[in-house]
Amino acid sequence: MKIYIPTWPKIHFKTIFTLINAYMSKYWSWYGKNEIRLLKNFSKIHTVKYSLTTISATSALEIILQSLNIGKGCEVIVPAYTWISTVTAVARTGATPVIVDIDPQTLCISTDKIEEAITEKTRAIIPVHLFSAMADMDKIDEIAKKYNLKVVEDCAHAHGALYNNKGAGSLSDAGAFSFQQSKLMSAGEGGMIVTNNRNIANICDSIIHIGWSRFNRIANPPKDIICSKYVLSEFQTAILADWCDYIEAETYKRIKNAELLESLLSDVPSIRFQKTSIGTTRRSYYYFVFMLNLDKIKEGISKYNIIDDLKERGLYSENGWGVPVYKNELWNLNIDTYRKFDTSIAERISMKEVICLPHPLLLTNKKNIINAANIIKKVLDKYQR
Numbered sequence: 266m267k268i269y270i271p272t273w274p275k276i277h278f279k280t281i282f283t284l285i286n287a288y289m290s291k292y293w294s295w296y297g298k299n300e301i302r303l304l305k306n307f308s309k310i311h312t313v314k315y316s317l318t319t320i321s322a323t324s325a326l327e328i329i330l331q332s333l334n335i336g337k338g339c340e341v342i343v344p345a346y347t348w349i350s351t352v353t354a355v356a357r358t359g360a361t362p363v364i365v366d367i368d369p370q371t372l373c374i375s376t377d378k379i380e381e382a383i384t385e386k387t388r389a390i391i392p393v394h395l396f397s398a399m400a401d402m403d404k405i406d407e408i409a410k411k412y413n414l415k416v417v418e419d420c421a422h423a424h425g426a427l428y429n430n431k432g433a434g435s436l437s438d439a440g441a442f443s444f445q446q447s448k449l450m451s452a453g454e455g456g457m458i459v460t461n462n463r464n465i466a467n468i469c470d471s472i473i474h475i476g477w478s479r480f481n482r483i484a485n486p487p488k489d490i491i492c493s494k495y496v497l498s499e500f501q502t503a504i505l506a507d508w509c510d511y512i513e514a515e516t517y518k519r520i521k522n523a524e525l526l527e528s529l530l531s532d533v534p535s536i537r538f539q540k541t542s543i544g545t546t547r548r549s550y551y552y553f554v555f556m557l558n559l560d561k562i563k564e565g566i567s568k569y570n571i572i573d574d575l576k577e578r579g580l581y582s583e584n585g586w587g588v589p590v591y592k593n594e595l596w597n598l599n600i601d602t603y604r605k606f607d608t609s610i611a612e613r614i615s616m617k618e619v620i621c622l623p624h625p626l627l628l629t630n631k632k633n634i635i636n637a638a639n640i641i642k643k644v645l646d647k648y649q650r
């Protein structure tokens with residue numbers, strides 16, 4: 266039996282006409298009518314005052330950090346389990362990333378481990394809303410206030426997510442979203458900065474537009490920051506502006522199917538599920554994540570045996586990078602400077618426990634989800650003790 270996982274990105278047919286219209290309009294550069302529509306609707310969904318398009322989440326993180334004056338001599342706290350961009354963005358400003366372990370339930374940064382990593386050089390924390398969880402933003406906010414730190418949310422996986430009914434990215438100084446090919450909203454590539462702070466928005470907009478900012482209307486580049494060019498075209502913003510009309514309905518469908526899948530698997534003793542922090546009021550599923558209870562799995566069996574067996578029976582799954590960030594194959598930074606603290610939870614969970622089902626599965630029908638659950642049960646039945 267092959268489980269149906271739709272190809273991604275999703276085609277929204279109305280967008281074919283939006284793209285034709287954008288092409289015929291001959292306005293293909295920045296701040297055209299599609300970009301304006303995107304910024305307005307994305308801001309509304311994520312409850313922020315300002316949204317700014319850029320070319321990737323990686324650039325969004327770098328630009329935000331620059332706008333906060335973070336650079337050489339500063340330290341920025343990041344989680345041990347994330348994509349490499351969360352850390353390279355810090356290093357590229359000249360600042361030092363300080364890697365902290367994760368919470369074993371949410372897989373987001375452990376709020377119990379942040380304070381011991383704070384020094385007089387610490388300027389910011391970057392929580393990542395990872396896979397299907399949001400970081401504990403109430404606690405992070407409390408710590409940030411206590412030590413006068415900035416907070417930047419990495420929202421690359423969190424389109425449409427809400428925390429205390431506020432949008433991902435609105436719970437901190439600024440947030441960074443990704444529209445890369447695999448993401449929940451995609452234009453092939455692209456990114457978004459969101460913030461409620463006009464000053465941050467103004468500086469970021471200037472960095473993105475080689476010194477111009479739509480807030481000033483005049484050329485008024487920020488002093489001390491060399492601006493660059495990270496502008497999206499109308500074609501990318503056209504796809505994303507339309508996607509804003511679908512993201513909330515798609516998010517609810519993913520939630521419904523994820524809850525169904527979790528309930529179908531709830532009696533399997535050899536796995537547990539990624540939890541989200543208590544404040545989460547709408548969960549975005551970039552991956553549906555289950556983790557192996559290693560003490561219930563037969564000796565000599567690794568998560569890769571299980572991933573392979575699932576695939577043989579027709580269910581594709583992924584390893585969730587399979588390593589903590591500093592073991593990523595793209596890592597060429599200094600481990601010893603950046604990893605001063607114990608990260609054994611991130612090590613164990615990323616390398617041995619996490620199995621990820623891709624989000625397009627969660628947009629399919631109930632029968633397909635039941636079939637997927639049955640395959641998972643059969644495979645785990647074989648390997649659990």
Ligand SMILES: Cc1ncc(COP(=O)(O)O)c(C=O)c1O
Pocket residue numbers: 320321322323324347348350351393419421422442443444445455456
């Ligand atoms: C957690 C996280 N942050 C940042 C990024 C970077 O996104 P982009 O590819 O748009 O630069 C990704 C990409 O996968 C990611 O997973």
